[in-house]
Amino acid sequence: MFTPFGTKGVAPQVRGDGMTPDSMPTSPHIGIYRWRITMTLSILHRLAGIVLYSGALGLVYWLVSLSLGPGAFATAGWFFHLWIGQALLCLWSLAFFYHLLNGVRHLLWDTGRGFDKPIHAERGALTYRVSGWMIVVGALLLTALAWIFGWLILGGAL
Amino acid sequence: MNYRSPLSLARGRGSAHNGTAHWLAQRLTALALIPLGLAAAVLFFWVMRTGYYEVIALMHRPWVLLFAVLLVGVVFWHGYLGLRVVIEDYMPPGRAFVFVTLAKFLSIALALLGIIAALMVGFGSL
Numbered sequence: 288m289f290t291p292f293g294t295k296g297v298a299p300q301v302r303g304d305g306m307t308p309d310s311m312p313t314s315p316h317i318g319i320y321r322w323r324i325t326m327t328l329s330i331l332h333r334l335a336g337i338v339l340y341s342g343a344l345g346l347v348y349w350l351v352s353l354s355l356g357p358g359a360f361a362t363a364g365w366f367f368h369l370w371i372g373q374a375l376l377c378l379w380s381l382a383f384f385y386h387l388l389n390g391v392r393h394l395l396w397d398t399g400r401g402f403d404k405p406i407h408a409e410r411g412a413l414t415y416r417v418s419g420w421m422i423v424v425g426a427l428l429l430t431a432l433a434w435i436f437g438w439l440i441l442g443g444a445l
Numbered sequence: 446m447n448y449r450s451p452l453s454l455a456r457g458r459g460s461a462h463n464g465t466a467h468w469l470a471q472r473l474t475a476l477a478l479i480p481l482g483l484a485a486a487v488l489f490f491w492v493m494r495t496g497y498y499e500v501i502a503l504m505h506r507p508w509v510l511l512f513a514v515l516l517v518g519v520v521f522w523h524g525y526l527g528l529r530v531v532i533e534d535y536m537p538p539g540r541a542f543v544f545v546t547l548a549k550f551l552s553i554a555l556a557l558l559g560i561i562a563a564l565m566v567g568f569g570s571l
Contacts, residue, residue, distance in 0.1 A: 333527075333531050336524070336527045336528075336531070337527075337528070337531070339524070340524045340527070340528060343517075343520045343521060343524055343555070343559075344555065346485075346516075346517065346520070346559065347517065347555050347558055347559040347562070350513070350517070350559050350562040350563050350566070351558065351559070351562045353497075353500060353501070353504070353562065353566050354561075354562040354563075354565040354566050354569070357497045360497045360500075361497070380486075383482065383486065387479065387482060387483075390475050390478075390479075391479070393475075394472060394475060394476065397472060433486060433490070436490070437489070437490030437493065438490075
């Protein structure tokens with residue numbers, strides 16, 4: 288009997304089916320699977336969500352500064368013009384477009400589309416991996432387009 | 446030592462009864478945030494190249510004020526639900542309860558702060 292962490296003298300728990308916890312089949316750990324884009328995108332969706340929560344903090348700070356008067360508003364403007372403020376705005380915009388696109392994909396999944404067995408066997412890759420890569424490219428493209436349009440064409444004095 | 450199986454521990458406790466409401470609210474707020482978020486992105490670039498008094502004048506428009514209040518409210522509602530899912534997935538139940546409560550208080554406080562600030566600007570005399 289394999290006894291982890293030196294649990295000598297402790298009788299192994301025998302369940303009704305005669306299996307002990309040590310001999311029970313467990314699902315393989317993540318390390319055993321081949322890397323797929325879907326794994327990264329799933330965790331990135333949550334990460335982007337947390338990043339966007341900090342962005343909401345920035346929005347509240349900006350609104351409060353607006354309510355406090357021109358001085359406080361100018362301070363907020365000064366902060367968002369610093370390299371740290373600019374980096375935050377870039378990060379938030381990327382997280383926004385990624386979370387938006389992947390969120391729409393999640394909403395489509397919630398309708399159950401493409402999950403019927405015959406369709407899934409035929410187009411599973413389209414449902415998960417191809418759409419995943421489309422979202423990566425789409426988020427980068429939309430972020431770049433938004434900044435190019437907002438910054439250069441609108442002539443924002445950032 | 447506890448010899449009861451996980452199933453017998455869960456049995457008799459009944460359903461939490463409100464899981465579906467959270468699930469649905471997360472998706473409905475997500476849907477609402479598609480137009481609200483896109484409008485915020487457009488306004489962001491407009492605001493970036495204008496000054497204080499132009500922004501104040503814009504916030505005096507009823508529809509813009511309504512938009513700002515809705516945006517802040519829905520953002521923190523959706524944000525709280527999202528944080529809650531992440532906390533419950535990665536933390537043991539006892540600690541998860543503490544952090545979910547903290548996330549709830551933080552989200553309500555921040556949403557109210559943002560809404561109050563927006564209303565002060567919108568109803569302000571400046």
